[in-house]
Ligand SMILES: Cc1cc2nc3c(=O)[nH]c(=O)nc-3n(C[C@H](O)[C@H](O)[C@H](O)COP(=O)(O)OP(=O)(O)OC[C@H]3O[C@@H](n4cnc5c(N)ncnc54)[C@H](O)[C@@H]3O)c2cc1C
Ligand SMILES: Cc1cc2nc3c(=O)[nH]c(=O)nc-3n(C[C@H](O)[C@H](O)[C@H](O)COP(=O)(O)OP(=O)(O)OC[C@H]3O[C@@H](n4cnc5c(N)ncnc54)[C@H](O)[C@@H]3O)c2cc1C
């Protein structure tokens with residue numbers, strides 16, 4: 001059992017939870033994740049370790065409540081427990097001092113990006129961070145990310161904050177600027193966003209790393225459910241990733257596989273809404 | 281009560297039939313297929329044993345269960361003694377009685393099998409083990425060993441790890457099992473379905489180990505949460521039994537389409553996560569009316585019979601060789617047929633075909649014929665030119681096998697591996713690192729429950745010796 005120590009709402013449906021998990025806090029590196037199962041009968045859900053405090057024995061999770069399972073996880077109040085937390089899983093991010101790097105986050109991907117920005121900052125990189133969201137309400141972790149970034153840009157689809165449009169707008173400008181062009185780009189967010197970023201940097205031959213989020217079960221390489229096509233090879237994101245060379249990723253295949261359970265998940269959510277109404 | 285029959289009287293008794301759920305009923309639920317023998321049936325079957333002095337059957341059992349002895353006690357209606365003999369040799373008899381391939385092991389060498397049918401050793405092992413679970417108050421209590429103060433870490437809670445842990449605890453060592461998943465049992469829980477091995481049996485066997493003082497920590501992935509080096513610092517010896525869980529991909533086009541599963545994923549969703557099996561399970565599973573399973577082993581049979589239970593009208597086995605070459609247990613093949621599973625033999629998959637929206641539509645196959653025998657003695661299948669055809673299917677499950685999972689071994693470079701990535705261990709389970717032992721599928725590649733248990737038992741004996749030198 002893993003105790004929830006705090007649970008804060010950062011934006012609509014986006015929670016920051018600090019959980020007691022001393023062994024994981026000690027072993028984890030940037031880029032790794034845990035698999036969380038709230039209770040008996042619940043799904044196993046992969047979540048990035050957003051931050052960790054080895055001394056306090058805690059890890060921080062940023063959770064976007066999008067489906068039935070994540071909604072139930074974020075309902076756990078401080079003092080409550082999560083039954084299973086396993087990790088740290090996946091490979092750690094390869095961090096060096098590139099000089100200039102750009103870090104792009106979209107939606108909850110921003111949270112996954114946070115430990116990368118922190119590690120890149122500690123390694124001495126000059127970072128341009130670009131955060132995208134549907135509107136102002138979805139821009140998260142601004143206070144945490146901007147002190148670590150040399151430049152911090154925001155885009156919103158409706159223009160309610162920063163640039164109007166997508167993260168690729170400011171990124172194109174950055175790539176075109178010989179003074180500021182990054183040596184490496186890290187992008188984490190919805191699959192279409194990562195794909196668009198990869199297309200922009202491919203032309204320029206800039207090393208680009210994305211963190212993929214396929215559906216997972218065990219997270220240890222046992223089930224093969226998280227497989228993604230990387231170049232000519234099939235890789236298991238949980239053990240070979242979750243970070244990959246963006247220019248080799250089959251993004252279309254990934255987004256297609258992510259819809260495998262859409263029908264089942266919709267039924268599950270509908271059942272829950274009905275239940276919610278009955279209880280109310 | 282006595283077991284004093286003449287050989288003639290024993291020979292006159294016919295082999296018992298295992299009572300089963302009717303096929304049409306069971307092929308739609310997850311209840312155990314074999315119902316177990318009644319007391320009278322078990323006693324009668326045990327009397328068929330001729331009590332051979334040279335005990336040929338025992339040589340067929342990888343852990344050397346004292347078969348004539350436990351059968352004699354059973355035939356004499358002395359169940360507590362029968363249990364004591366059986367448990368003395370086999371830590372998980374209720375499991376082995378259900379899943380051992382008896383027809384190629386103990387029962388293959390039974391003299392009664394030469395002219396007629398062998399003694400139903402597996403059925404009787406199951407009977408005695410189940411009786412023990414239901415009569416805890418009647419069991420003979422073995423003396424507890426004195427605590428030695430020595431500690432052993434066991435990696436993996438499958439049959440190899442469970443057996444080693446039980447043996448070591450009985451010798452008085454303090455044992456901790458570390459398991460990566462959130463529950464115990466390894467393949468017994470996430471692979472083998474409920475209708476062959478009810479989860480309750482695993483729970484009870486595990487409870488028995490906890491009674492013996494074994495502690496089990498789930499959600500600990502060795503190589504990630506803790507390293508082998510950390511275990512070596514904190515424990516006097518380590519036994520690695522992390523199994524062979526890494527699916528072998530088919531390597532044919534279309535393998536990443538929606539609706540294509542590796543057997544481990546399909547079975548884990550249903551068995552471990554209860555998808556399609558329990559009303560309130562939140563893990564989903566894709567159900568389709570036509571399901572094709574590629575492979576001919578126990579895993580393939582488990583997948584196809586599970587697919588049938590999830591509602592498939594056509595549940596098919598697609599296998600490259602013929603039925604005679606299938607590695608699955610004979611009973612699984614028989615049960616699958618009774619449940620309406622179709623066997624598409626001498627057929628190899630070429631490609632998985634998609635519908636317009638990216639879902640699986642069909643398996644493109646090729647007919648095969650059997651050529652001369654290969655090194656393994658099995659006749660090698662050869663493609664028949666121009667025999668390609670499409671098999672319509674909405675879900676396709678790849679059950680062709682597993683490889684060694686590198687997650688743990690990648691973080692322990694001093695651990696010697698063979699070219700397939702399996703840990704190199706001698707017959708006592710010793711690896712290239714002193715104090716680190718290994719056994720089960722991670723050493724053998726995919727094998728059987730009882731071979732994994734045999735490894736656990738031998739390694740436990742070797743670890744016990746090793747600890748005396750520490
Ligand atoms: C390595 C890794 C790290 C992750 N880190 C985080 C994190 O730090 N914070 C966070 O909030 N989420 C993270 N995710 C995504 C998170 O695991 C999914 O959002 C979650 O599994 C959805 O579960 P659900 O039951 O709530 O939603 P569901 O009801 O399962 O799904 C809702 C919708 O999302 C789609 N979907 C299903 N699974 C995924 C998935 N794995 N990724 C994206 N969409 C999915 C479904 O098709 C459906 O349309 C990560 C995923 C991976 C693989
Ligand atoms: C579907 C299926 C059906 C089968 N049917 C039969 C049958 O009928 N009869 C038969 O005799 N055999 C059968 N087998 C084979 C048999 O199940 C295996 O040979 C046996 O389970 C191997 O035991 P093991 O203890 O070596 O490993 P496993 O049972 O694989 O257990 C290994 C355990 O270690 C855990 N683990 C893995 N990595 C780590 C890590 N890094 N840290 C901590 N824990 C870890 C795993 O999660 C798992 O729980 C079947 C196999 C399958 C897949």
Ligand code: SF4
Pocket residue numbers: 340341342343344345347370376377380382385386387401402405730
């Ligand atoms: S353990 Fe398996 S092989 Fe050994 S006697 Fe029992 S059923 Fe036969």
Ligand code: SF4
Pocket residue numbers: 328329330331332335336337338347348389390391392399401
């Ligand atoms: S070989 Fe058969 S008959 Fe002989 S002792 Fe073994 S089980 Fe009994």
Ligand code: FES
Pocket residue numbers: 215216217218219220221222223224225226227236237238239
């Ligand atoms: S999640 Fe099962 S292999 Fe990656």
